Amino acid sequence: MNFNIIEKKWQKYWEDHETFKAQNGGEKPPYYVLVEFPYPSGAGLHVGHVRSYTAQDAIARMKRMQGYNVLFPMGWDAFGAPAEEYAIKNHIHPKEAVTKNISTFKKQMQTLGFSFDWSREFSTTDPEYYKWTQWQFLQFYKHGMAYKATIPVNWCPRCKSVLSNEDAAGGVCERCGIQVVQKEKSQWMLKMASYAEDLLEGLHDTNFAEKVKLGQINWIGKSKGVELDVDIVGGGKFSVFTTCIETIYGITFFVIAPDGKLIKELLPRVENKEEALQYIEETKKKSNMDRTELNKGKTGCLLKGIEAIHPITKKHVPVFLGDFVLGDYGTGAVMAVPSHDERDFEYAKEHHIEMIQVIDGKDTKDHAYEKQDYLGVGAKLINSQEFTGLTVEEAKEKITKKLVDMGIAREVNNYKMRDWIFSRQRFWGEPIPMIYCEKCGWVPMDEKDLPLLLPDVAEYEPTDDGESPLAKIKDWVNTTCPHCGGKARRETDTMPNWAGSSWYFLRFMDPHNQEEFASMDAMKYWGKVDWYNGGMEHTARHLLYARFWVQFLYNIGLVPHKEMIWTRVSHGMVLGSNNEKMSKSKGNVINPDDVVNEFSADILRVYEMFMGDYEQDAPWNTDSLKGCKRFIDKIIRLKEKVVEGSTYSHDLETIIHKTIKKVEQDTLNLGFNTAISSLMILANTYEEKETITKEDYHVLLTLLNPYAPHITEELNEQIGYSPICESSWPKYDEEKTIDQEITIGVQVNGKLRGEIVTSKDEEKDSILEKALNNEKVKQFLEGKEIVKTIVIPNRIVNIVIK
RNA sequence: GCCCAUGUGGCGGAAUAGGUAGACGCACAGGACUUAAAAUCCUGCGGGCUUAAUCACCCAUGCCGGUUCAAGUCCGGCCGUGGGCACCA
Numbered sequence: 015m016n017f018n019i020i021e022k023k024w025q026k027y028w029e030d031h032e033t034f035k036a037q038n039g040g041e042k043p044p045y046y047v048l049v050e051f052p053y054p055s056g057a058g059l060h061v062g063h064v065r066s067y068t069a070q071d072a073i074a075r076m077k078r079m080q081g082y083n084v085l086f087p088m089g090w091d092a093f094g095a096p097a098e099e100y101a102i103k104n105h106i107h108p109k110e111a112v113t114k115n116i117s118t119f120k121k122q123m124q125t126l127g128f129s130f131d132w133s134r135e136f137s138t139t140d141p142e143y144y145k146w147t148q149w150q151f152l153q154f155y156k157h158g159m160a161y162k163a164t165i166p167v168n169w170c171p172r173c174k175s176v177l178s179n180e181d182a183a184g185g186v187c188e189r190c191g192i193q194v195v196q197k198e199k200s201q202w203m204l205k206m207a208s209y210a211e212d213l214l215e216g217l218h219d220t221n222f223a224e225k226v227k228l229g230q231i232n233w234i235g236k237s238k239g240v241e242l243d244v245d246i247v248g249g250g251k252f253s254v255f256t257t258c259i260e261t262i263y264g265i266t267f268f269v270i271a272p273d274g275k276l277i278k279e280l281l282p283r284v285e286n287k288e289e290a291l292q293y294i295e296e297t298k299k300k301s302n303m304d305r306t307e308l309n310k311g312k313t314g315c316l317l318k319g320i321e322a323i324h325p326i327t328k329k330h331v332p333v334f335l336g337d338f339v340l341g342d343y344g345t346g347a348v349m350a351v352p353s354h355d356e357r358d359f360e361y362a363k364e365h366h367i368e369m370i371q372v373i374d375g376k377d378t379k380d381h382a383y384e385k386q387d388y389l390g391v392g393a394k395l396i397n398s399q400e401f402t403g404l405t406v407e408e409a410k411e412k413i414t415k416k417l418v419d420m421g422i423a424r425e426v427n428n429y430k431m432r433d434w435i436f437s438r439q440r441f442w443g444e445p446i447p448m449i450y451c452e453k454c455g456w457v458p459m460d461e462k463d464l465p466l467l468l469p470d471v472a473e474y475e476p477t478d479d480g481e482s483p484l485a486k487i488k489d490w491v492n493t494t495c496p497h498c499g500g501k502a503r504r505e506t507d508t509m510p511n512w513a514g515s516s517w518y519f520l521r522f523m524d525p526h527n528q529e530e531f532a533s534m535d536a537m538k539y540w541g542k543v544d545w546y547n548g549g550m551e552h553t554a555r556h557l558l559y560a561r562f563w564v565q566f567l568y569n570i571g572l573v574p575h576k577e578m579i580w581t582r583v584s585h586g587m588v589l590g591s592n593n594e595k596m597s598k599s600k601g602n603v604i605n606p607d608d609v610v611n612e613f614s615a616d617i618l619r620v621y622e623m624f625m626g627d628y629e630q631d632a633p634w635n636t637d638s639l640k641g642c643k644r645f646i647d648k649i650i651r652l653k654e655k656v657v658e659g660s661t662y663s664h665d666l667e668t669i670i671h672k673t674i675k676k677v678e679q680d681t682l683n684l685g686f687n688t689a690i691s692s693l694m695i696l697a698n699t700y701e702e703k704e705t706i707t708k709e710d711y712h713v714l715l716t717l718l719n720p721y722a723p724h725i726t727e728e729l730n731e732q733i734g735y736s737p738i739c740e741s742s743w744p745k746y747d748e749e750k751t752i753d754q755e756i757t758i759g760v761q762v763n764g765k766l767r768g769e770i771v772t773s774k775d776e777e778k779d780s781i782l783e784k785a786l787n788n789e790k791v792k793q794f795l796e797g798k799e800i801v802k803t804i805v806i807p808n809r810i811v812n813i814v815i816k
Numbered sequence: 817g818c819c820c821a822u823g824u825g826g827c828g829g830a831a832u833a834g835g836u837a838g839a840c841g842c843a844c845a846g847g848a849c850u851u852a853a854a855a856u857c858c859u860g861c862g863g864g865c866u867u868a869a870u871c872a873c874c875c876a877u878g879c880c881g882g883u884u885c886a887a888g889u890c891c892g893g894c895c896g897u898g899g900g901c902a903c904c905a
Binding site: 350 | 829836905
C-alpha cells in the first residue's frame with residue numbers, strides 16, 4: 015500500500031469538494047476551533063506544530079461529523095524581527111522571505127492533511143489585513159487609549175529595538191537572550207494598565223485551563239493595600255503604598271525611588287543635593303537587571319533637609335533614596351518597617367537606622383518577621399498604642415479605618431502590569447498611522463487613507479542611533495498634516511508583532527470584508543472561540559494582549575463579547591530523543607517531512623497523539639513511532655476479515671459502544687493518547703476473531719478517522735462505504751457500554767485475595783455469598799471472626815476479620 | 817525567596833467519584849514461520865522469597881506520618897526535578 019498516493023488522493027478529494035469550507039450561517043450549530051497561527055520561519059514546520067495541529071484537527075473533524083458547522087482556520091503571523099533578520103542576512107526583502115516561507119509551511123500542512131479552511135487564509139503582513147490593525151490603533155488613539163511618552167524603556171543593543179516589559183521579562187531580550195539596558199525614548203503606549211481589573215474579572219467568563227488563568231493573574235499582579243499620605247516637616251507631603259498598614263507603628267524611615275517623579279519635586283529642598291544627584295545618576299546607569307542582581311546590600315542616600323512626620327505618632331523620621339524602590343510601581347515611595355520587611359531590615363542595618371518591632375511572636379534581631387509568616391497565625395501587635403494586643407488581621411482593618419477617617423489614607427489596588435509599550439524601531443512591522451506636525455502635534459491619519467503601506471526600500475537594517483530604518487526614507491517620512499495641511503512627518507516606528515495577532519481570530523470570522531475588520535453579524539454568529547490551543551509561553555503576552563485588545567473593542571461597541579475566547583488549552587513540547595529541547599546545535603531536530611516520507615502522514619499524526627499526555631512535554635522516540643506503524647498496518651490487515659453485514663457483530667457490541675464513548679470523550683478532554691489506546695484495544699479484539707462485519711470495520715475506521723484521516727477514508731471506500739468526512743459520527747448507547755458480567759476483586763482486610771464473577775448490578779447479598787464461598791477467600795476466613803463486610807456492586811468486596 | 821507543575825516498571829505512559837496499580841505501546845528475552853533477513857504470529861516481562869517448575873506468600877506508585885474497611889488518588893510534614901516570577905512595598 016502506497017501511503018503517499020493515498021494521502022494525495024484524499025487531500026485532493028477534500029480540496030475539490032471543499033469539504034472543510036465553513037459557511038457563515040446555516041442550520042448547523044457553529045463551532046470555532048482555533049490553533050495559534052504560526053510565525054512562518056525559514057526552518058519550516060516543527061514536529062511540535064504537528065502535535066497541536068493534529069490535536070485540534072481531530073477535534074474539528076469529529077465535531078464536523080457530529081453535525082457542527084466547524085470553523086478551523088489557518089493563517090500567518092509574519093511580521094516581526096526574525097523575518098527581518100533573515101532578510102538582512104540573506105539580502106532579500108522580508109516580503110519575499112515571508113512569501114517563500116509561507117508557501118513551505120502551507121505545503122507541509124497540506125501534506126499532513128489538516129482540515130483547515132484555506133479559503134480564509136491571510137497573513138498579518140497583507141495590506142488588506144494590516145489596514146485594519148492600523149485602523150484599530152487609530153481607535154485606541156481616538157479613545158484616549160494610545161499616547162506618546164518619553165520613558166525609560168527596555169532597549170536591546172543587539173536587536174537595536176525597544177522591547178515591551180513582556181518581551182524583556184527577567185531583564186533579558188526574549189529573542190536574543192542578551193541583557194537589555196534602559197534608555198529614555200519617546201514611545202507609543204497603550205493604556206493596558208487601566209484594564210488590569212477588567213482583565214482579571216474577565217477570566218471568570220472564560221474556561222481557560224487553571225494554569226493559564228494563574229499565569230495571567232500573576233502577571234497582572236494585583237495587590238490590595240493602603241495609600242498613605244505623609245507630611246514633610248516644613249510643609250508639603252508625599253504618599254506611600256503599603257499592603258501592611260498594621261505595621262505603621264514600626265515605621266522608622268521612608269525610602270523614595272531615585273528614578274521617580276517625587277525626588278524631582280523634592281530636590282530643591284534637599285541640602286545634600288550633589289550627593290543625591292550623584293546617586294540618581296548611578297541608578298540610571300544600572301539596568302533593571304543589575305538592580306536585582308547586585309542585591310548585595312541596600313545602597314542609598316539620606317536626604318538631608320527632608321524629614322517626614324509619622325502620620326500617627328508625629329515623630330520625625332528620616333527620608334532616604336534607595337534603588338530598591340521602583341519609580342513606576344505604587345507611588346514610588348515606601349514606608350520602611352525594618353522589623354517586618356526583610357528589605358527594609360537590610361537597608362536599616364546598612365544605614366544604622368533604629369527598628370521597632372510591632373508584631374509579637376518572633377525574634378527580629380537577625381531577620382525581619384515578615385507578613386507571609388505572621389499572617390493567619392494569630393500574631394498580635396505590640397508597641398502600637400491602642401492597637402496593641404489586637405491580631406494583625408483586626409489591626410489591619412482598624413488602623414485602615416482610623417487613617418481613612420483622618421482623611422490621610424485610601425484603600426487602593428496596585429498592579430504590576432504596566433502600559434503596553436507599542437513602538438518598535440524596526441522596518442518589518444505595521445507602520446503606526448500617526449503624523450507629527452509642528453503646529454498641530456500628533457495627528458492621526460485619515461481613516462480613509464489606510465492602509466499606510468510599508469515603502470519598498472533597499473535598506474532595512476536597523477540603525478545604531480535607535481531610529482527606525484523608515485526614518486531614512488525621506489519621501490515616505492515627509493508628508494502633509496491631515497489637520498492643517500502644513501509640512502509634517504510620519505511616525506517612523508512600527509508596531510510590535512503582537513499587534514497583528516491580537517485580533518486575527520476575529521478576522522477569520524469574516525476574512526474578506528472590505529468595509530470592516532469583521533462584521534458584527536459574523537462575530538455574533540460564530541461567537542466566542544470554542545477551543546484555542548497555544549503555548550504556555552504566550553500566556554503572559556499574546557493571550558493577555560489579545561484579551562486587552564478585544565475588551566477595548568467591546569467597550570467601543572465593535573465586538574459582541576467582552577471575552578472572545580472561551581476555552582484555552584496548551585500543549586507540551588515535543589523534545590528531542592535525548593529529552594532536550596530540539597535545536598539545530600544539539601542535532602536532535604526531527605523534520606516532519608522526513609517522517610511523512612519514510613512512514614506516512616497518518617502514522618506521524620497517530621504517533622504524536624499517542625506519545626504521551628498532551629499537556630506534558632514528551633521526548634521523540636522513533637521506536638515508538640514504529641509501533642504506531644504496526645497499529646496502522648494492523649488496521650489495514652483487518653480488512654481481510656471483513657464479511658457482509660450491516661450491523662455490529664453481537665459479541666462486539668459492548669466493546670464497540672464503549673470505544674465510541676471513550677474516543678468521543680477523550681478527544682474533547684485532551685486524552686488523545688487514551689483515545690488511540692482504546693482504538694488499539696478494539697483492533698486487537700477484532701483481530702482475535704475469524705471475521706468481522708463491514709459495519710464493525712466501518713465504525714473502527716470512523717473513530718480513527720479524526721486522527722488518521724487518509725488511510726481510514728481509503729479503507730472505508732474499499733469496503734464500499736461513502737466517505738467518512740461526509741458521514742456522521744457513530745452514536746453509542748449508554749446501556750450497551752456496560753458489561754453484563756463483571757469480574758470484581760474480593761479483599762480480606764484490604765488485601766486482594768480472590769476474584770468473583772458477578773452480573774451487572776447484582777444484589778449485595780448475592781455478591782457477598784459468592785465472595786464468602788470463593789475457595790481462596792475461604793482459606794483466609796477460616797477460624798476468624800467476620801467483623802464487617804463492604805460490598806460495592808460492580809466494584810469490590812472487602813471482608814474485615816479479626 | 818514566592819507561585820505553578822511534576823515524581824508510578826528498563827522506557828513513553830494508563831488508572832471517572834478512594835475500590836483488583838502497571839491499561840495501551842515501546843524495548844528486551846524465548847519460540848514459530850523463512851535457506852536467510854524483514855514482516856507477522858505465540859509466550860514471558862515491577863522487585864523479593866520459595867520451587868524441579870508451579871501454587872502460594874511478602875514488598876512496591878519520591879520519603880515520613882495520618883484519615884479510611886480500602887490510599888497512586890484525601891490530609892499534614894519533608895525531599896528531588898522542571899518551569900515561571902523575582903527588591904512589586
